[in-house]
Amino acid sequence: MVRQHGFTLIELMIVVAIIGILAAIAYPSYTQYVIKSNRVDVQAEMTRIASLMQRHKVINSTYIKKNGQPLTLSDLNVSSDYPSTSKKLYELNLANVTADSWILTATPYGTQVGNGNIVLNYEGHKCWTKGSTCTVSATSNWD
Template identity: 35%
Template structure:
């Protein structure tokens, strides 16, 4: 009488490993894409918060954007006190601040060659015009 052995053969184990490898190869790049979009969305949200603060202060004082404390805080500290941004992912700055205009810049601090929105810096100006337009 033959006894039936219980267990997993090497072939079955290799098939399972191959299936896990294929699933991982498909899922990981998609996961990375969503993480990058999440960081970009957070940076954009903080840029809009900065814009709202600048416009609110401008409406109160009407002394021009360049004299606002928020501009020097962001340019000197690379972040703002009320923002949620991860400073290891993006750095914030305000350039071209003058009496009637400004440009908020979010510069990525990491490389992501497969994300076209990270090739250039994200910008937002006083007219609520964000660039690159395809990323907004």
């Protein structure tokens, strides 16, 4: 009697089922990781923008341009779309710019929708919430 080599159909079906179960467990974790990673990336960009704003204030003693208009993202050579070179994930908005204050908000877009608004102000106070609004204070944070 000649012995055959290889796998039976049952063995192959078991392997496929195991791979399916592992994928069903791993995929949601992976997507949550990607969403959190994108949020951390935009937070770093917001910190960079805050640095540019502070630099302007140190040089000019105000967040207002010489023509009397408030500073905008385009004045800082920053796109309101983040990231600016690929699929948009956040819309950046610099608002309430006065001589001494400003508020920067990142609103989720595309695959990030539902992940909450991120806010940073001129004092370095920040907040993140999955709700519709968050209030920036000395005790709020991005965690």
